[in-house]
Amino acid sequence: xxxxxxxxxxxxxxxxxxxxxxxxxxxxxxxxxxxxxxxxxxxxxxxxxxxxxxxxxxxxxxxxxxxxxxxxxxxxxxxxxxxxxxxxxxxxxxxxxxxxxxxxxxxxxxxxxxxxxxxxxxxxxxxxxxxxxxxxxxxxxxxxxxxxxxxxxxxxxxxxxxxxxxxxxxxxxxxxxxxxxxxxxxxxxxxxxxxxxxxxxxxxxxxxxxxxxxxxxxxxxxxxxxxxxxxxxxxxxxxxxxxxxxxxxxxxxxxxxxxxxxxxxxxxxxxxxxxxxxxxxxxxxxxxxxxxxxxxxxxxxxxxxxxxxxxxxxxxxxxxxxxxxxxxxxxxxxxxxxxxxxxxxxxxxxxxxxxxxxxxxxxxxxxxxxxxxxxxxxxxxxxxxxxxxxxxxxxxxxxxx
Numbered sequence: 001x002x003x004x005x006x007x008x009x010x011x012x013x014x015x016x017x018x019x020x021x022x023x024x025x026x027x028x029x030x031x032x033x034x035x036x037x038x039x040x041x042x043x044x045x046x047x048x049x050x051x052x053x054x055x056x057x058x059x060x061x062x063x064x065x066x067x068x069x070x071x072x073x074x075x076x077x078x079x080x081x082x083x084x085x086x087x088x089x090x091x092x093x094x095x096x097x098x099x100x101x102x103x104x105x106x107x108x109x110x111x112x113x114x115x116x117x118x119x120x121x122x123x124x125x126x127x128x129x130x131x132x133x134x135x136x137x138x139x140x141x142x143x144x145x146x147x148x149x150x151x152x153x154x155x156x157x158x159x160x161x162x163x164x165x166x167x168x169x170x171x172x173x174x175x176x177x178x179x180x181x182x183x184x185x186x187x188x189x190x191x192x193x194x195x196x197x198x199x200x201x202x203x204x205x206x207x208x209x210x211x212x213x214x215x216x217x218x219x220x221x222x223x224x225x226x227x228x229x230x231x232x233x234x235x236x237x238x239x240x241x242x243x244x245x246x247x248x249x250x251x252x253x254x255x256x257x258x259x260x261x262x263x264x265x266x267x268x269x270x271x272x273x274x275x276x277x278x279x280x281x282x283x284x285x286x287x288x289x290x291x292x293x294x295x296x297x298x299x300x301x302x303x304x305x306x307x308x309x310x311x312x313x314x315x316x317x318x319x320x321x322x323x324x325x326x327x328x329x330x331x332x333x334x335x336x337x338x339x340x341x342x343x344x345x346x347x348x349x350x351x352x353x354x355x356x357x358x359x360x361x362x363x364x365x366x367x368x369x370x371x372x373x374x375x376x377x378x379x380x381x382x383x384x385x386x387x388x389x390x391x392x393x394x395x396x397x398x399x400x401x
Contacts, residue, residue: 003283003285005249005397006249009250010235010248011096011232011361012240013042013046013243015229016358018228020228022225024227030116031070031116035075038231041112041114042112045235053077055082056111056112058092068082071114081111088385089383089384089386090353090383092356093383093394096113097250097253099111099234100253101253110239111235114231115351117229157222161214166269167306173320176324178207178301179208182343184328184332184336186200188330189341195339197345220343222299230351230355247399248399249397252394253392254278254393255391257272262387268388269316270310273393276393277311280393287312292363294334295360295380296311296380297382298341303384305319307384311380311393313334335363338371357381365398378396378398380393
């Protein structure tokens with residue numbers, strides 16, 4: 001039975017910095033950026049700090065704990081709900097569903113979900129030499145320090161290549177289908193002035209001729225890190241009705257956590273998004289076929305293919321054919337990552353996961369400008385942390401008059 005979407009919490013405003021190269025050093029630190037994003041998002045919604053009674057935040061590097069309190073103090077607000085989800089790239093989507101759940105339980109009425117994208121300065125614990133190993137943990141006693149760093153199982157490129165190689169062994173592999181995905185997302189990025197690759201055309205041959213990084217993954221199949229920052233405002237239905245733009249209800253959500261390192265996964269080709277998406281669709285009373293588009297976390301091309309299968313947009317093993325048979329640009333029959341995605345817009349660290357949420361909101365609210373999908377009423381959004389380790393699914397639905 002379909003859920004009463006109008007009774008769900010809604011996204012009512014957003015703020016997003018344009019993607020910028022690392023050579024453009026920000027003048028503000030991460031706390032100052034968080035405050036700026038908060039004010040921009042509230043202004044976008046037609047709300048003020050006086051309306052805020054909840055904060056969910058990551059990426060404030062001036063403190064290693066008490067993040068909601070740090071930002072609440074800086075903004076001068078008193079809140080009844082504070083959260084700092086630890087889900088890697090899925091944290092942003094995780095913030096949004098937790099905010100929605102808190103609002104539906106009466107703990108808050110307006111929650112700021114904020115993720116500045118200002119990377120931390122080098123230090124022994126946040127980006128300095130120990131993190132140069134590229135492992136998710138370097139601390140003595142962790143499985144990563146014991147079994148990954150000594151054997152060179154490091155970073156993200158190699159583990160995602162393992163997934164791609166395993167997929168190829170079981171189902172076959174079509175590099176051109178994945179190159180097609182990159183090109184279609186680049187078309188959307190070329191309709192987004194804030195994208196890092198705005199104005200830079202791309203062909204399938206360009207992707208296939210780009211440098212091999214970790215077989216079978218090539219340079220242009222891998223996310224482009226950028227500077228940026230994001231925020232959304234999640235509000236109760238009562239508040240949403242008095243905001244400036246069309247509210248977008250968070251009608252369904254789910255979360256799955258399976259492992260930290262892929263060698264400990266029971267099945268590397270069965271990501272936790274499968275359960276998360278099933279939960280989200282069931283909660284919303286909707287199906288993949290009813291979605292007008294999808295915003296899927298795209299750190300690597302193989303991650304998108306795996307998510308399409310896990311969420312039920314196509315059968316397991318049928319992802320390559322799905323990519324070959326659909327136009328995935330904003331003007332196509334299956335609009336996917338219509339702001340360019342992280343492969344075309346850029347990934348501002350953990351804030352990169354919020355760009356998918358914001359694009360889903362903007363499309364349904366009719367605010368996507370030159371890349372607007374016609375008659376967009378629903379959207380699937382995913383978040384992905386680690387090596388397809390922690391995953392979140394959201395179903396967004398437009399408010400009816």
